[in-house]
Amino acid sequence: MSVDVANDMSIFSLVAGASLPVQLVMIILLLTSLFSWWYIFIKVATVKRAETNAEDFEKAFWTGGDLNKLYEGLSVGRRKPQGMASIFEAGFKEYARHKQQGRTEVSDIMEGTRRAMRAAYNREMDDLDAHLPFLASVGSVSPYIGLFGTVWGIMNSFRGLSNVAQATLSQVAPGIAEALIATAIGLFAAIPAVIAYNRFASSVDRLSVRYESFMEEFTNILQRKS
Amino acid sequence: MLKSYEKEISWKAGAYAIAVHLALLGGLLISFNWKAAHPVLNVAEVELWESIPNTAPPPPPVIVPKIEPAPVVKDVPEPKPEAKVEEPKVDIALEKKKELEQKKLEEKAAKQEAEKLKKERLAAIQADTLKDEKRDSEKQLNDKKAKDELKKLQQELSAEGDQQALAAKASANAGVIDEYKRKIQDKIKGNVNNELCGDGKPVLKFKIDLLPSGELSGNPKLTKTSGLEACDDAVERAIMASQPLPLPEDVALKSQFRNLNLTFTPNN
Numbered sequence: 001m002s003v004d005v006a007n008d009m010s011i012f013s014l015v016a017g018a019s020l021p022v023q024l025v026m027i028i029l030l031l032t033s034l035f036s037w038w039y040i041f042i043k044v045a046t047v048k049r050a051e052t053n054a055e056d057f058e059k060a061f062w063t064g065g066d067l068n069k070l071y072e073g074l075s076v077g078r079r080k081p082q083g084m085a086s087i088f089e090a091g092f093k094e095y096a097r098h099k100q101q102g103r104t105e106v107s108d109i110m111e112g113t114r115r116a117m118r119a120a121y122n123r124e125m126d127d128l129d130a131h132l133p134f135l136a137s138v139g140s141v142s143p144y145i146g147l148f149g150t151v152w153g154i155m156n157s158f159r160g161l162s163n164v165a166q167a168t169l170s171q172v173a174p175g176i177a178e179a180l181i182a183t184a185i186g187l188f189a190a191i192p193a194v195i196a197y198n199r200f201a202s203s204v205d206r207l208s209v210r211y212e213s214f215m216e217e218f219t220n221i222l223q224r225k226s
Numbered sequence: 227m228l229k230s231y232e233k234e235i236s237w238k239a240g241a242y243a244i245a246v247h248l249a250l251l252g253g254l255l256i257s258f259n260w261k262a263a264h265p266v267l268n269v270a271e272v273e274l275w276e277s278i279p280n281t282a283p284p285p286p287p288v289i290v291p292k293i294e295p296a297p298v299v300k301d302v303p304e305p306k307p308e309a310k311v312e313e314p315k316v317d318i319a320l321e322k323k324k325e326l327e328q329k330k331l332e333e334k335a336a337k338q339e340a341e342k343l344k345k346e347r348l349a350a351i352q353a354d355t356l357k358d359e360k361r362d363s364e365k366q367l368n369d370k371k372a373k374d375e376l377k378k379l380q381q382e383l384s385a386e387g388d389q390q391a392l393a394a395k396a397s398a399n400a401g402v403i404d405e406y407k408r409k410i411q412d413k414i415k416g417n418v419n420n421e422l423c424g425d426g427k428p429v430l431k432f433k434i435d436l437l438p439s440g441e442l443s444g445n446p447k448l449t450k451t452s453g454l455e456a457c458d459d460a461v462e463r464a465i466m467a468s469q470p471l472p473l474p475e476d477v478a479l480k481s482q483f484r485n486l487n488l489t490f491t492p493n494n
Contacts, residue, residue, distance in 0.1 A: 011254060030247075037246050041239030042232050049231075082231065127229055188250060 014178040019156050025149030025182050029142055033189035036138040039131040040196040047203045050083045050128060054210055057084040061214075067092065067221075083124055083207075084214055090120035091215070095222050106226050113222055117215050124211065128204045132197060139194035146186020153179020275384065276478075402474055403482050409472045411488055417464035423492045428452030430461050430490045436483045440470030449487065461490050 015026060060070060061084075071092045074081045081089050094116035098109040157175020161167050228236055431450035435443045446465045451458055473480055 011251075011258075034243055034247060037243035038236075038239050041242040042228070042235060045235045045239065046232060127231075130229060130232075 011181070014174070014181055017174070018153060018178045018181070022149045022153045022156075022179060022182055025145055025152070026185055029145055029149075029182065029185040029189055032138050032142055032145075033185065036135055036189055036193045036196075039134060040192060043131055043135075043196065043200050047128070047200060047207075050207055051203070053083040053085065054207065057088070058210075058214070061088070067225075071096075082127075084211060086124060087117050087120045087211060087215060088218060091117040091218055091222070095226075099226075106223065109226055110219060110223055114215070114219060117218070121208075121211050121215060125204070125208055128207060132200055132204070135193045135197040135200070139190050139197055142186045142189040142193070143183070144186070146183040146189075149182025149186070150179045153182065399476075399479055399482070402476075402479060406472060406474050406479075406483070407486070407488070410468075410486070411490065413471060414461070414464050414468045414488070415490065415492065417467045418490070418492045419460045419464070420492055422454070422460040423452065423457035424454055425493075427491060427493050428454055428457050430458060430492075432461065432465060432488050432490065434465060434486050434488065436471060436473070436486060438473070438477075438480045440473045442466070442469055442471075457492065461492065 015023065018026070071089065074085055074089050080086070091113045095109060095113045098112055103109055154176055157172045157179065160175065161172055164171060429450065430448065430452045432446045433449050434446040437443050442465070446462055448458055448462070452461075473483055
């Protein structure tokens with residue numbers, strides 16, 4: 001007597017054969033994975049652009065041109081300046097206004113300029129930090145969601161085992177395999193999210209340090225001018 | 227949700243994200259063998275025999291078709307008129323009468339023969355038809371009968387075989403057993419460290435249980451000590467080191483080596 005059975009264990013049949021809660025978990029995880037990857041790619045592009053912007057602006061700023069000209073060039077531009085340029089713009093605008101109003105108290109002017117720059121800096125940081133909390137939550141929560149789906153699936157497959165007199169591994173194996181897919185998807189969503197979160201967090205930190213030091217240096221320059 | 231400056235790259239990012247997922251799915255499909263092929267199970271029934279019986283093929287079961295002969299006789303057409311036509315009616319000379327009579331006798335005999343043949347053929351045909359009708363039930367019956375007979379025969383044979391084998395073993399195998407016992411002892415002796423047994427002539431007895439592979443099952447038991455603990459230990463170590471012990475190829479003989487009492491004289 002020869003038994004030769006080839007079970008169809010393709011990933012599609014495994015997903016299709018899973019119970020409804022497990023399928024829901026899989027769908028949720030797939031969506032979060034898609035979204036997290038989407039944000040990762042968006043974030044890669046924006047962080048990279050912010051870095052190149054900062055580089056370019058620092059170069060333009062420290063070549064020692066006229067600050068007025070630099071400001072004119074920024075405000076004439078079609079697009080709203082970003083990153084370091086927007087901090088510079090906000091600071092210089094505030095400084096120029098104070099000058100126009102004829103204030104002479106240096107500390108007042110500097111206070112106002114600093115506040116304006118601080119506000120612009122906060123806006124910039126908010127932009128840079130966008131989506132990072134989402135990545136953090138995906139990284140920490142999606143393994144648990146996957147685990148939930150797996151536990152549910154395994155529970156189901158073991159409950160099915162109680163109805164048969166002779167329990168064999170082949171009766172639970174497909175159920176466990178399809179349940180484990182949920183964990184696999186959860187990990188697939190979580191691992192890149194955690195890695196990306198850490199990378200972006202450090203990039204944003206370095207950018208913020210750069211912005212802050214620029215603010216200090218620019219304040220010094222303005223103070224010397226006034 | 228998205229800042230204005232993020233919108234311009236959102237489509238590209240979305241495409242990348244989908245591409246990553248498709249790549250993972252592709253990787254999964256390629257790298258995993260999703261077909262779970264069960265190994266081919268060969269289930270064979272095995273009968274265990276103490277000794278191999280003389281397996282002469284059992285005589286084919288005698289099939290006794292149950293046919294009632296009554297309908298056969300009824301259905302046979304009367305061949306007599308046919309036969310009568312052949313009888314010569316012309317008066318003939320006396321000299322030829324005898325010859326004729328002889329012929330007649332011969333013809334009669336032939337006729338009877340023919341009739342018999344016909345009858346037999348008919349009977350055979352009828353038997354065939356009857357068999358067709360009864361085939362299923364009869365076949366089963368016959369099969370069962372045959373099986374029973376076979377079993378009986380085999381049992382008888384095996385009983386006979388056992389007795390024969392036992393008788394043969396007792397005489398012919400004794401030499402082989404002794405030879406292998408000697409081989410075992412020699413092999414063990416080669417591994418004994420003689421120096422541990424002193425200068426005297428210690429004699430030890432060990433009881434060992436052997437597996438058919440020649441390996442020990444369980445530890446050897448010391449049944450008679452030499453008086454020197456070191457010597458006893460040395461012999462025991464030698465026994466352990468000599469595995470696998472030489473055993474005859476014959477399966478029947480191997481069973482004789484299941485429990486062995488071995489005597490060692492390490493200094494001889």
